[in-house]
Amino acid sequence: MYDSIADITALINEKESQQTLLRTRMEDDFDLFSMKDYVPKGPSGKVRKGYESYTSSAPRNFFDKVLDGLGKANMQIQIMMPDDADEEERRRASQGELFIFGALLAVDRNLVKRAEPPLREGLGFLTCLRGWCALRALVYLPKGQTDVHFDVQPWDALHCTWEMGRDGLLWAARKRRATKAQIMGEYAIKINGKEAEVIDFWDEDLNCVIVDNIFAKKPTPHKIGHVPVYIQAVGSMPTVQQKNYLTTIEHRGDSVWSSSRGLYEPQNKYISWVMDLAKKAVAGSLVYYSDDGQKSIESDPFESWTMVKAKYGTEKIEQVPVPGASPEMLAALSIIDKDIQQSSLPYPLAYGGTKEAMSGRALSVLADATRSIYNPRTEALARAYTWLCEELLSQYKVKGMKPVKLQGYKDDTYFSTKVKPSDIDPSWFVSVKVEPRMPRDEIEQIQTALMATGRRGDTQPLMSVQSARETYLDLRDPDAEGDKVMEEMGESMPPIMAANIAASLKRRGKDELAEQVAMLLRPQGAPVNGAPPSPVNSAVSPPLPPQLVELIVKALAQTGQGELAAAFLEALKVSAMPPQPVAAPNGQGGM
Numbered sequence: 001m002y003d004s005i006a007d008i009t010a011l012i013n014e015k016e017s018q019q020t021l022l023r024t025r026m027e028d029d030f031d032l033f034s035m036k037d038y039v040p041k042g043p044s045g046k047v048r049k050g051y052e053s054y055t056s057s058a059p060r061n062f063f064d065k066v067l068d069g070l071g072k073a074n075m076q077i078q079i080m081m082p083d084d085a086d087e088e089e090r091r092r093a094s095q096g097e098l099f100i101f102g103a104l105l106a107v108d109r110n111l112v113k114r115a116e117p118p119l120r121e122g123l124g125f126l127t128c129l130r131g132w133c134a135l136r137a138l139v140y141l142p143k144g145q146t147d148v149h150f151d152v153q154p155w156d157a158l159h160c161t162w163e164m165g166r167d168g169l170l171w172a173a174r175k176r177r178a179t180k181a182q183i184m185g186e187y188a189i190k191i192n193g194k195e196a197e198v199i200d201f202w203d204e205d206l207n208c209v210i211v212d213n214i215f216a217k218k219p220t221p222h223k224i225g226h227v228p229v230y231i232q233a234v235g236s237m238p239t240v241q242q243k244n245y246l247t248t249i250e251h252r253g254d255s256v257w258s259s260s261r262g263l264y265e266p267q268n269k270y271i272s273w274v275m276d277l278a279k280k281a282v283a284g285s286l287v288y289y290s291d292d293g294q295k296s297i298e299s300d301p302f303e304s305w306t307m308v309k310a311k312y313g314t315e316k317i318e319q320v321p322v323p324g325a326s327p328e329m330l331a332a333l334s335i336i337d338k339d340i341q342q343s344s345l346p347y348p349l350a351y352g353g354t355k356e357a358m359s360g361r362a363l364s365v366l367a368d369a370t371r372s373i374y375n376p377r378t379e380a381l382a383r384a385y386t387w388l389c390e391e392l393l394s395q396y397k398v399k400g401m402k403p404v405k406l407q408g409y410k411d412d413t414y415f416s417t418k419v420k421p422s423d424i425d426p427s428w429f430v431s432v433k434v435e436p437r438m439p440r441d442e443i444e445q446i447q448t449a450l451m452a453t454g455r456r457g458d459t460q461p462l463m464s465v466q467s468a469r470e471t472y473l474d475l476r477d478p479d480a481e482g483d484k485v486m487e488e489m490g491e492s493m494p495p496i497m498a499a500n501i502a503a504s505l506k507r508r509g510k511d512e513l514a515e516q517v518a519m520l521l522r523p524q525g526a527p528v529n530g531a532p533p534s535p536v537n538s539a540v541s542p543p544l545p546p547q548l549v550e551l552i553v554k555a556l557a558q559t560g561q562g563e564l565a566a567a568f569l570e571a572l573k574v575s576a577m578p579p580q581p582v583a584a585p586n587g588q589g590g591m
Helices: 005-018 020-033 058-072 087-113 119-130 180-187 264-283 327-342 360-398 442-453 465-471 478-491 494-507 511-520 546-558 562-571
Strands: 074-080 132-140 149-154 160-165 168-179 195-203 206-211 214-221 229-233 286-289 316-319 404-410 413-419 429-435
Touching: 005 020, 005 160, 005 168, 005 195, 005 206, 020 058, 020 119, 058 119, 058 264, 058 360, 074 087, 074 360, 087 119, 087 149, 087 360, 087 404, 087 413, 119 132, 119 149, 119 360, 132 168, 132 360, 149 360, 160 229, 168 180, 168 229, 180 195, 180 206, 180 214, 229 360, 264 327, 360 429, 442 465, 465 478, 494 511, 511 546, 546 562
Parallel strands: none
Antiparallel strands: 074 429, 132 149, 132 229, 160 168, 168 195, 195 206, 206 214, 286 316, 404 413
């Protein structure tokens, strides 16, 4: 739609003028983050030289605390399936989730190569700082390469302009400064100066790059079908127009200081005044009354013991009264401090400033006060990742690229898989949840869950285990937790224990002991060395001699597997403790 430099730059300049107040607010917020020094000024606005200047660290501490909480929040990404989905549909959805996790890891690796933080960290930082989420996502095969490239960049909303339509973005652009070497490496263009302005412009059909007012990339169809850019304000405020139809975009987008940014400057000013008074009090000026008014004290009488001679009745020495902080100033400081605490995380509880045990009710109140700070940011991050996951799936499917090999972690388990465009279903519904970690009384919650799921005589439990996990334990994925419980129950079965113990002994080179353990709980009639089974019941073989049991347990203990040794004894129903750990060659205990 826009294919000339003049049209594009005029469009961007017009939007920048409409966003002047928003951009000014973002720059003021950055001053809070960077702890820009407070400059004392007089009533006329002139800088007061020689006066104390105090700059509070509270805005930066608050920012770091919220950013850390956002980074620690639990993120869960799932492709949702209906209850009646068959096994094949669920298998494909599981493969799609692996594609998402692998693509996100590839994105993080690409960002780290450019000395940038991983996507979640960088996007979380901009979300807290600017109050806006912005990112651009591309999936493509670079010319001359064989690997699909996942190129996702978080954009700084301060340098973005955009126009929203009925169905989303009509266009979006980002400005940045790039060095001569960067421009040459990216666009093979040689500029005259050391750096130049670069504009990356996207509309629904075309993409172009303007460097120093020339096309580094001419308007080219991107064949995605929409603008591959996500821009969203943090918080729940929609687009609002005043009665004169002026937009209020400068009020949209909640940075972490959205309700406190106007409190830090007066706080710095009043504390600086208090510091001025303290400085004057240290000076300790004196007045020497004498007949001719010319007498003075040659040295500091407060530095050491000093004899000051004066004529009785006619000469005297008095200290100049030191001006003190007025009650009104102290009251103002108290009000400002209270407002700052109400606009941020509760101090000192949220900063680990209390050692007193807190009741479940107190923790619940603290969690609610903390959640109101985190929720706008976690919700913004969840929406951004939802868009990103669906965008990666859609672009890979639509462009019909070659199969891609991906690796990464899902539920802390490493995977490596190959995905084809035909494996992707464009109708998948991606759900992303980001839950902040709240202070809670876990012991009380566990006890409540046990009481709710326990039987009382012949009566039914008040609640199912699944519901208790969701309601009282706040588990992200109760179904997965149920699977883990069943898995652990299976591993605790004696035959499974014996098999694991045998495999562990075999890895340690104890082949003979491994074979003895394998024989221990092998059902009678089971094949041995390929021999056919005999038609007998599954009774367990006779137990091993005590000497052999002791030898096996000692071998496990020497290799640092005390828990496995205890499990082995439990499987044999042996009421004996495993032997004491034997010191390893490096001096560390075996268990």
